[in-house]
Amino acid sequence: MAPSAEYRSGGPRYLSSRIDDLPGFAFAFDIDGVLLRSSGIIAGAPEALALLHRNNIPFILLTNGGGKHESARVHELSKKLGVPITEENFVQSHTPFKELVEGSEAIEGLKDKTVLVTGGDGDKCRKVAEMYGFKNVVIPGDILMEYPTIWPFNQIFSDYYHKSTRPLPRQVDPTNPSTSLKIDAIFVFNDPRDWALDSQIILDLLLSKDGVIGTYSEKNGDPTLPNNGWQQDNQPALFFSNPDLFWATSYHLPRLGQGGFQASLQGVWDATTNNATLSRTVIGKPFAHTYRYAERVLNKHRAQLLGESIRGASELRRVFMVGDNPESDIRGANEYDSPNGTEWTSVLVSKTGVYRAGMEPKYKPQVIVDDVLAAVKWALKEEGWDWVE
Ligand SMILES: [Mg+2]
Known part of the structure; x- marks a missing residue:
């Protein structure tokens, strides 16, 4: 031809x-x-x-x-x-998370809401989220540095967090929820580096009332409610960007990926709630x-x-x-x-x-x-x- x-x-x-x-x-x-x-x-x-x-x-x-x-x-x-x-x-x-900035007919935009972003080195993922257009982005380290008792075993990471954290946009004051720090959505952008702190803070939010840090929903465990009351009190939506349990690195055996963190959090959730359903959105x-x-x-x-x-x-x-x-x-x-x-x-x-x-x-x-x-x-x-x- x-x-x-x-x-x-x-x-x-x-x-x-x-x-x-x-x-x-x-x-x-x-x-x-x-x-x-x-x-x-x-x-x-x-x-x-x-x-x-x-x-x-x-x-x-x-x-x-x-x-x-x-x-x-x-x-x-x-x-x-x-x-x-x-x-x-x-x-x-995490590129599709951009769509949640402005939202759609089905989903309210999160541009002006306060979102928790976990994963990645330092606060790189916070910066990525800000470049997408999210205006109020908090990372777990921000909360830890102002309220170190939220996870008592974290002094070891103080130097790491010092380099990348910022003052919180609002104080944590569970006695006054209307002025306290409230998280409207949780995004696991990338593999968490500090599984313990991230697990604790995400769990806190999933158990909170209205996503206000430091509160605990009275509905949790109520057998008269759907899902025994778990995630029935306006808690923040939870998003994961990558379901891979393992990934290939330079080590000779596959290493745990973000899906490993998700499975770990699921285990903690199951143990806490006696196997209630965990609502979340996973993309990737x-x-x-x-x-x-x-x-x-x-x-x-x-x-x-x-x-x-x-x-x-x-x-x-x-x-x-x-x-x-x-x-x-x-x-x-x-x-x-x-x-x-x-x-x-x-x-x-x-x-x-x-x-x-x-x-x-x-x-x-x-x-x-x-x-x-x-x-x-x-x-x-x-x-x-x-x-x-
Ligand atoms: Mg590949």
Whole structure:
């Protein structure tokens, strides 16, 4: 077949008989175990992304990682991977929390409310939340520094907290709840560093009246109420950004992730309430909320990338989700039901991440390939585009 276009030499070239068509497909790449491992570059990743970039094939990076603002992360990633990555094609675990600043018809915006943010180094996640537009952000360390008795074993972390805490916007005065510090929502943005303090303060809030620190709801344990009275007294909503129980680090065995903290808090909750239901919202892969959000970001990015030419062009027909984790990347892509009818195809890499060739994946992908470069080659072939070295 005669090539209809040829691109500059250097790096892989790309020729296609359908080059005049707009790609009706796009990619979503997980980062850890697909593009990077312990912040080192995985072989073939820069080539794969460069090829897509050069050919205007849209892609986003979709990760359960976080802890830094998107602007800082895309700057690092662009440098490492050698292609421009911007906030327009990057979604990390806590990015969808942005939507809660202004809220929606269904959910009241939290912009002017007081929110508790936990997780991450120092108060980096507070700063991320502020950049999203939340105006009143408290971290557990703020409360500890003013009220050290709230968790008696924390002197050991005083130096750590000194560097990143701020005065509280209101005093804690349970005898006068109307003027006391009241938390309207709790966000676990990233893996907590101090599980003990964070567990205690989150539990306090879940047991409080109206989210006022230091109060205890009289409804707790009342058998005449739904859920035996637990979480029935206007306590703050609880959000987690990432359900991963384990993640791959430079240690040879997987380490506990934010999902480990969630399971630990659940255990404390169960023991405290005699197994009442714990209401909370969990986002991140594999949950549909994150895939729906990512698809919106991808469609917007695609429209910008393809510009005027997209007018009258078909909708995004297919997304290839390339990941290393069957329980998040693959499960999420398999189970997600796009409101736009976009098909998500799951592609599992077997040599660079959590999943290793030979294991039986708990959630089966549409295809297993060696690495990200092989994934892109496979997908392009599926779509009838040719790769020429
Ligand atoms: Mg991964």
